[in-house]
Amino acid sequence: MRFRDLVDELAARLAGGRVHFGHGMGGAEEEALALANFVCRSGFWQRRSLLGRRVSAAVQARARTIAFARVSRRLPLAYLTREAWFAGIRFYVDKRVCIPRSPLAELIEAGFAPWLNPGRARRIIDLCTGSGCIAAACAFAFPGAEVVATDLSPAALGVAERNASRLGLAGRVEFRRGDLFAGAQGKFDLIVANPPYVPVGACGSLPREYRHEPRMALAAGADGLAIASRILEEAPRYLAEGGLLALEVGEVAGDLAASHPELPFLWPSLERGGEGVLLLRA
Template sequence: MDLQTQARTAIDELVTIQDLVRWSVSRMNESDIYFGHGTDNPWDEARLLVTHALSLGWELAPEWYSSRVTRAEREDVLALVCERIESRVPAPYLIGEAWFCGLAFRVDERVLIPRSPIGEMIDSEFAPWWQRGFEPADQPRRILDLCTGSGCIGIACAVQYPDAEVELLDISFDALAIAEENIQRHGLEDRVQAFQSDLFSAASGKYDLIVSNPPYVDADDMASLPEEYHHEPELALAAGDDGLDLVRTILKQARQFLTDDGLLVVEVGNSWPALEAAFPQLPFVWPEFERGGHGVFVLQARDLELLADD
């Protein structure tokens, strides 16, 4: 029995929100869908889709799950869940929204879905690395989000540092259109600006903090990605045989755009061993993340001076 037939057969028995969540979890467990774009398990994925289809908040109080649902509402829920399973489109694209650092962002297939572990660093104000070389009360005044996509990293930084000016750079005009929507959504037009740029080409002056989640997926990983990832823009993922096509340029050019006490934070994911092999002279620091994720390095501006003679 195909999924649509299962949905039609079950609809009269799915009376409550809890029934809909349970049915959705069961169907997801029977499928080969991949979790990793905002949730990492079928229970949270089902809750996300069911509550969205019912126009309810994600953090639904437990007593609500026994609420009865109209037939029209059930049809909406089952249609969305079936689309998720059959199309393998990540849930945030289906609902048009993703969360990062506690903030809601507009997303569609023009941008990556926000999920960087850099979010945990933003929440902790880049401690302990930011404090090195700065007075404790100091905060970054100029921040650059390179390869910004949806703008989530730069916008989250702007919220974390309310006195900072933030620039969002990306080569994709499509991505920048989404970033502009998110700037307006969070009311940050006075402090956050987005520009089309091939890496640093539109950058100007010096930044206290440069943060980047650039394309870093190597050829082998691109060939084995789950179907969900193929709905994301390849331009934002693929970065050559070793995943370092853009990161090499970032490392070689970043120093001229950093203040003397500036900080460079870049995500490279599974390409971190190749990066260390390619730049053995750099003292990469690799934070550990309580909420999961890996492959983010931290460098001080002075560390990048080791590349001056290369």
Template structure:
């Protein structure tokens, strides 16, 4: 291994050289891409550029620039973490992007990738009632990316980021400060709605743990770096989602809306609650398992929950 590293350090010189070599290492070790990039070339480029403190949109003319010895060694360190430890790139760099916004991440939180971004981009139309939005809850917030993105989309709203994990909320607070939103966004610790007792919302958005036991056992190694608390939720992946459905109406204003992502566990939810009038959102940019339901419908069908 040391001889291979020595050859790389002595024979490769430019950013382009190292991006190509990184791409080969990805292919050689069959790494899995599921945390921000679907293309090996894109991730190889970002890894190398980040290792030498260059932004992802660096002018391509720079790719023929030569690296210093310390920069080469840093690239090798990043690649080793990615291909041997199977660590997702955002955990190596400490940063992930969601809806064009940068977020601080580490292994205390999931890496942002929710298709709920597509709904935020359209301000949850046509499901959210017209008019001003006063208060939003991001339940099971993790890094805070969904709630913070909502704060950008609804500039008049106050946003609560709730999570049971104190470690996750430390990261969320870093992101609140990073985006300078402390005047409108707060972090609240507790088990689901225990974190926000006595508060009601126009909009509740949640990307809770929803991976069922079978899927959890078969996930690629990269996912095992993410907190297990934020992934699994019982045999069918719906333990937490059922609790959210039972309790959400008490925390929604009369015309409020609940939005939840359950991923592949949507099949289990459809089978277990076929009469509940969930609206499954068609996601034009890909993804699945996001439903919406109004406060009115939740109250009308409380007997099903």
């Protein structure tokens, strides 16, 4: 069997399994390609240059085993492969953290241009860091910056520290256990956060794949605004003059904007899709 045939078979299995595609995957073919690349150890998640390559029986069997677990248990692919890609970087993930998928990646890769002068991004803080993907991506995008990342979950911080170490960022990113800005000192030129924003009542109706993720990383009060509103309230004390706050709030963006009509939110257009990312300049 060739690589392209394996991708086609996996896509058919996934499409017929009525799984939910999310977590950075746009559909059955994209997820099948990611799975095939994983079992073939290509080093990429959407590499198509292997389409003509022959795939061994052992590799085929491994791919089918993972696809069976994906369909039968409705586990996200990233939890089965223990890897996810964010801003072109491969991260380790497991059930201690949400799977990286934030549209903030597009802004990070662009250095938050034109809203932030890259030369003045000397201090960055990532709130609710989870796997550490945003903090790590920011460390690469702004190589001269000091990066601090916070999270309430010691389990999540364990994953974040593992990723930083694997990526050679152990000395560049400082991880702190705390609630948002707790323990933070001084001002930051960039505050970035992908906090929980799912209304508590909506958590039970999420697709099964999302219900495998840590509830504390998803739920944010009755209206989904609890954490984001706190960030907006506390950020002015930590945002440097000329600095930028970048906050993902997903589907509750309209409600958040309505509850803070006094704030001049910017809503950037994202070429790769996604919604609910706001920017606020100091």
